[in-house]
Amino acid sequence: MSFRILPIEPAIAEEVRTTLRAPGYGHPAWVDVPDSPAPCRLCLDRIEPHRERLIGFTYDAFRDREELPLPGPVFVHERACTPYERAGQFPARLGNSGVVLDAYRRGRRLLVERRVAKPDIPDALTDLLGRPEVDYVHVRSATAGCYLCTAVPAS
Structure with missing residues (x-):
């Protein structure tokens, strides 16, 4: 997926x-x-x-x-910028220190939390979002813990 x-x-x-x-x-x-x-x-x-x-x-x-x-x-x-819109690709300049992937089911139920190194992010997102119980994944900084973006199934 x-x-x-x-x-x-x-x-x-x-x-x-x-x-x-x-x-x-x-x-x-x-x-x-x-x-x-x-x-x-x-x-x-x-x-x-x-x-x-x-x-x-x-x-x-x-x-x-x-x-x-x-x-x-x-x-x-502060300046205007273009929203990220590439399906199937993780942003190239994001997550250089790794990320934490928080996989959720609707109702804000946290199912899996996984620390992932930069090269493994696309495969980890594909794996987590391929699970039928996972609805979306929050991507967070592995160093600061702050929210970066959300990943959802492409379909």
């Missing part, structure tokens, strides 16, 4: 860029020039350290998917 990677919704990024507020929460967002690479949750590429500006804000990784929220900090480029 192939997979599809879902970044945050473009409307979320646009709202936070326009208002500098966390959509759905109203918390203030912040603008910064990072000292190290930071992952943009829309294009799923790096926000270049010392060169590009990021906007950090509170985001619910379960937004529009589950009833109970799990908010945490995420980043987007």
Whole structure:
């Protein structure tokens, strides 16, 4: 089974860029020039350290998917960027230190949590999403633990 990677919704990024507020929460967002690479949750590429500006804000990784929220900090480029849309491919510049894959069934039931090295991410996603009991997988940073994106079956 192939997979599809879902970044945050473009409307979320646009709202936070326009208002500098966390959509759905109203918390203030912040603008910064990072000292190290930071992952943009829309294009799923790096926000270049010392060169590009990021906007950090509170985001619910379960937004529009589950009833109970799990908010945490995420980043987007301050500039406009193109949403990630490649089915069957994991973003090339994401997860260099590995990732944690949290496989869920509807109802926010965590079934499997697996730490995966960068080269093994596509196979691990294919395996987890091929299981009939798994509905979606949250991809998190293996170092910071923060939410990066969601993977779903490609069909």
